[in-house]
Amino acid sequence: MNRMDGKIAIVTGGARGIGRTVCETFAREGAKMVFALDMIPGEYSAENIKHIELNVINREQVATFVEQVQTEFGRVDVLINNAGITRDALLQKMDESMWDAVINVNLKGVFNLTQAVAPLMMENGKGSIVNIASVVGEYGNIGQTNYAATKAGVIGMTYTWAKEFTRKGAAVRTNAVAPGYVMTEMMATVPDKVLDPIRQKTPLGRLGDPQEIANAILFLASDESSYVNGHVLSVNGGLRL
Numbered sequence: 001m002n003r004m005d006g007k008i009a010i011v012t013g014g015a016r017g018i019g020r021t022v023c024e025t026f027a028r029e030g031a032k033m034v035f036a037l038d039m040i041p042g043e044y045s046a047e048n049i050k051h052i053e054l055n056v057i058n059r060e061q062v063a064t065f066v067e068q069v070q071t072e073f074g075r076v077d078v079l080i081n082n083a084g085i086t087r088d089a090l091l092q093k094m095d096e097s098m099w100d101a102v103i104n105v106n107l108k109g110v111f112n113l114t115q116a117v118a119p120l121m122m123e124n125g126k127g128s129i130v131n132i133a134s135v136v137g138e139y140g141n142i143g144q145t146n147y148a149a150t151k152a153g154v155i156g157m158t159y160t161w162a163k164e165f166t167r168k169g170a171a172v173r174t175n176a177v178a179p180g181y182v183m184t185e186m187m188a189t190v191p192d193k194v195l196d197p198i199r200q201k202t203p204l205g206r207l208g209d210p211q212e213i214a215n216a217i218l219f220l221a222s223d224e225s226s227y228v229n230g231h232v233l234s235v236n237g238g239l240r241l
């Protein structure tokens with residue numbers, strides 16, 4: 001018995017980094033279909049992963065896609081709100097376009113997907129939503145006013161949806177994973193002079209691997225976590241201790 005047997009899953013930002021690893025993990029764990037939503041092309045080793053070109057901030061594209069899934073499969077079991085961007089600068093140097101870009105993808109994108117998918121889950125009586133937050137949303141970071149605001153916002157939405165989507169008796173769970181620093185393309189622009197002190201401050205002494213984040217997401221997405229709702233799971237090597 002695999003942990004995602006027969007499930008229909010949607011993963012935003014599924015073309016690379018953590019999202020791609022989540023898609024591959026779900027496919028390996030027996031998912032019936034994993035939809036990898038991204039603006040950039042993605043390559044996958046499994047036949048049960050389908051790439052969909054889509055921008056999470058485009059509500060029309062999102063609505064059309066979710067309608068197609070509903071028509072084809074009649075349900076969505078799992079939604080992973082993973083797509084996210086950074087536009088870093090100290091507050092005084094952060095211009096409006098940097099603020100708007102990050103708010104749009106990291107907050108509005110999560111709002112858009114969840115608003116389209118949650119009603120189907122509630123109708124179906126069950127589902128699991130996992131939002132990808134960040135250690136930065138839990139304790140801030142210099143140069144990331146916009147990003148920290150969105151990731152703290154994602155945590156607030158997680159708590160809200162854990163209450164809202166269950167109120168008619170549906171087992172629609174909402175949880176979040178808050179990764180520490182993980183080696184993906186997103187981190188490629190961060191210089192070693194920033195990363196080295198993070199490694200030193202982390203009790204495990206290293207950055208995370210995308211698979212280590214995907215493992216936590218898999219737990220929350222699967223029925224193994226059937227009584228976990230409204231939880232933020234920190235996966236950061238002990239960075240905040």
Ligand SMILES: NC(=O)c1ccc[n+]([C@@H]2O[C@H](COP(=O)([O-])OP(=O)(O)OC[C@H]3O[C@@H](n4cnc5c(N)ncnc54)[C@H](O)[C@@H]3O)[C@@H](O)[C@H]2O)c1
Nearest residue numbers: 013016017018038055056082083084134179181182184186
């Ligand atoms: N890497 C880290 O250290 C780290 C730490 C904490 C949290 N996170 C979070 O994890 C998630 C994944 O991060 P990652 O490191 O894999 O990043 P990444 O940049 O490697 O991948 C993000 C993916 O999202 C896609 N994407 C961006 N904007 C999009 C949009 N508007 N519509 C559709 N797709 C879009 C990108 O094309 C990309 O494929 C993000 O939410 C990020 O904030 C990452």
